[in-house]
Amino acid sequence: MEQDYQTKTTLQDQKSIILFNAFKNGDISAFSKLYDLHVGMLYNYGYRLTNDAELLKDCIQDVFIKIYNKRTELEAVQNIKSYLIISLKNKLCDESRKRIHLSDVAVEELDAISSDNVENNYLAAEKEKQNNEFISHMLTKLSPRQRKAIELYYIEERKYEEICELLQMNYQSVRNLIHRGMLKLRSCAC
Amino acid sequence: MTNIVDKQTYEFLINDDFILYVIDPASNLCGKWDNFFSLHPDQLPFANEAKLILEGKTNPINIKTEDFDEMKTEIFKVCDVYSNN
Numbered sequence: 001m002e003q004d005y006q007t008k009t010t011l012q013d014q015k016s017i018i019l020f021n022a023f024k025n026g027d028i029s030a031f032s033k034l035y036d037l038h039v040g041m042l043y044n045y046g047y048r049l050t051n052d053a054e055l056l057k058d059c060i061q062d063v064f065i066k067i068y069n070k071r072t073e074l075e076a077v078q079n080i081k082s083y084l085i086i087s088l089k090n091k092l093c094d095e096s097r098k099r100i101h102l103s104d105v106a107v108e109e110l111d112a113i114s115s116d117n118v119e120n121n122y123l124a125a126e127k128e129k130q131n132n133e134f135i136s137h138m139l140t141k142l143s144p145r146q147r148k149a150i151e152l153y154y155i156e157e158r159k160y161e162e163i164c165e166l167l168q169m170n171y172q173s174v175r176n177l178i179h180r181g182m183l184k185l186r187s188c189a190c
Numbered sequence: 191m192t193n194i195v196d197k198q199t200y201e202f203l204i205n206d207d208f209i210l211y212v213i214d215p216a217s218n219l220c221g222k223w224d225n226f227f228s229l230h231p232d233q234l235p236f237a238n239e240a241k242l243i244l245e246g247k248t249n250p251i252n253i254k255t256e257d258f259d260e261m262k263t264e265i266f267k268v269c270d271v272y273s274n275n
Contacts, residue, residue, distance in 0.1 A: 036262075039262070040246075040258070043251060044243070044251050048195045048243050051194050053253075057257070079214040079216065081213050085209050085213065086209055089209070180264065183268050184268070
């Protein structure tokens, strides 16, 4: 049994090396096969670090998107399996930190806006205007439902449960809708 | 982040050197970890559990194939794979 596993692992590792080299040389179909080969392993690993399945799926997606976008910079990577695992681990840690950090930033931003300094207020208003214009422009890139869900969540700061009721969708679909919208916004902003 | 393994196992699972030691034989980290386990034999059970997880020898988590397919479709859509190639 152990020998069967070792043989299977060695074959998988060899396949992984071949596919990764092909991908580094520009073969995009190898990217699809690399995903098929490693996604189960990544999910099993990540599930031991978090029980938030949606966060885990989002992070796995981000890891593969990053690899694809940076495919010309992967020359130094020798072992794709360890690279994927470490990337996923880093992504999960970053996302967890970001969630904690976001609440602190909000408090600091409130302080900044309450400043009496006229110039700062003017600059802040200008910046906010530019940001709003940029956000409005970016939102036009989304489908009507994605736009509505993102407006409700990020601008009106509604809870997922409220959005589910308003859009008459289930919890999971709302999370997916918002996540996909954000991915689209991110890719459009790059 | 919520751990669903022991804290000690979790520490091994997020240790880059340990991941490389288990996954990548070319990393030449055997000496370092052999030395560590000779000094801290109490850590071996946790390291072994982490090793099994990294090697994929534990029972796979139940997830639908469609979920993986959906994730893949999303990745390809975001990367604009087909229209770029």
